[in-house]
Amino acid sequence: MISQRRLRVLGLMSGTSLDGVDAAVLDTDGSGIFGFGESAYRPYTRAERAVLHAALGAWPGDARAEAAAEVVELAHAELCARFRGIDLVGFHGQTLAHDPKGRGTHQAGSGEVLAKALGWPVVWDFRSADVRLGGQGAPLAPFYHHALARHVGARGPVAFLNIGGVANVTWCDPRLPQPEQACLAFDCGPGNAPMDDLMRNRFGQERDEGGALAAQGTPDTARLETFAKAEFFFRIPPKSLDRAAPVPDIAGLSDADALATLAAGVATGVMLAFDHFPEPPARLLVCGGGRHNRTLMAMIAAGVDCPVAPVESVGLDGDMLEAQAFAYLAARVAHGLPTSAPGTTGVAAPVGGGVFSQP
Template sequence: MKQNWNVIGLMSGTSLDGIDLVFTSFIKENKTYSYKILNSETISYSLEWEDKLRNAFYLSKAEISKLNVEYGVYLGETINSFIKKYSLKNIDFIASHGHTIFHKPDEGYTLQIGDGEQLSKATNLKVVCDFRTQDVELGGQGAPLVPIGDKLLFSEYDYCLNLGGFSNISFEQEKQRIAFDICPVNIVLNYYVKQLGFNYDNKGEIAKTGSINIDLLNDLNNLNFYKMPIPKSLGFEFVETTIIPLIDSYKLSIKDILRTFVEHIAQKIVEQLENTSTKKMLVTGGGAYNLFLIDLIKSKTMCVLVIPEKSLVDFKEALIFAFLGVLKLNNEVNCLQSVTGATKDHSSGKIYIKLH
């Protein structure tokens, strides 16, 4: 039996560079899923919205509740423009990650704003959202959620590596999906390169001109996080309280900081890989464009790195949140106990039905 769905997936990352939107089709045939990205775009935030989302952390409960509704309406308007621009037809539903304001699973809560009811009203479409809350209620981390997509859509790869603000990896081990954060990436590189007036180090060209500071490299490699067992995840707090003070204590030039940190990233990633040419790794996220970093990783492992087409490099997360929506509506598992540490595998998300 063949089933298919046309879905709009949306994702807003903590870097606040915009809303990632994909229109994608999924087909299920003989229990196997396949996908095709039909249209994709990143819609940048206005300075006003960037400011609102950045400072939402400090708002009162009532103010956050109001922002949740307002942001839901805004996402609806953004999607309506996306639909109009690409003349999209036969949309089955929207799957929205929302924008994370709080994520403290150890304290039993997580909050992604973007009210599903408002989003459904604004677009007159069914909405699936709030994928993390149920997992936290079941004792899990509510993250990462992407590995189920890695397992079911990208099973031809031995590893799926994402190089975003942080690097994270997922793979099969003893018939279980394992996934965790490895180390910071762009969140640190961009912080330093901005001091030179650039948003990012294009292709790693600046890092390439620097020299490695062995003492700093050793200190970075020996940080306590790297000795901790999995599952584990990283947040901005780790960068702010640990990484940046350590790097700054060395008083190095920016190019030497970048060169040393890129070396650190490459070493930490390669530690996770089996060093054999029979293994294939899919690489996505903005760091896939850092050619110097990619070449460094390649030089340290026989594992084959595969960088896919641009739409997948940029929109894999939005694609997988669309897929999580498909799994939820089919009442299939979309949160893995082996990844999040929850008490069981489960099907997570809230559904808002369009009103006629």
């Protein structure tokens, strides 16, 4: 482990949208946040995305998973080479399969390989320990959300919504100093992935930029009512999803109506999440790529009973927040602090996940 308390940590994140790798530096001791450093992004090429898509659902030992691991390790190493003066790396890897009540969880990419390539210590495999102890293994950013709420001076409960491939939410109370007692977090439904998949399959484009096409459509109310009855939404949190999240039926709908219905599905999941919060949050702060979808943001704002704004409204970087989160978690692992708790993943007791690999 590392005896030095305050660390310059490089966090790395490649999410379920499979668009690329985010990297961000955080100055932290795993408890407080002292400053935000530089950041960078490395998109996956079309060929790399094809390899990753082909490996979705694959477990260790599958040739597809091995091919994906090579793509992940190379992309991350290339991106990390842009940084200097790093004390520690937090490496999430690329989730290929997530079955916490069955086979476990699998993130492609070896932190040991990355540590040797970079010459820096790497914390990785953040989810497996949590799953082994009965947790969902996700979401893992809540403790960082709690630190951010305290960092920006929030005086009461606040909720963070991350809209990546899947949407997840954290309710946290910054008045409580320890995140183990202050957070409730869970995946709340589909995120960008179904909309991005539609754009890729029908138009060969990566996304509906700004929600422009969805804005031209009309959500199918009857299909959304059926979608909202999915068992997942009534399950008591914590709970987690992978890309197999419930999705509204869009068969036979026009492109615009299909996108509008999928966006409304994301908003529906967020609205239903509020039923599980211990008390209403003062505001909902949104990070992840979904906050750029103006149509989606308007749907969410119309459906919840508190102000909704991107995290930039409080001076944070919504594109890099998840990468920063894994920098924060890596520092916690290095200092023997828990990274998840019963209220965030359903694990039996607070646990520190992560494997520590020296170069």
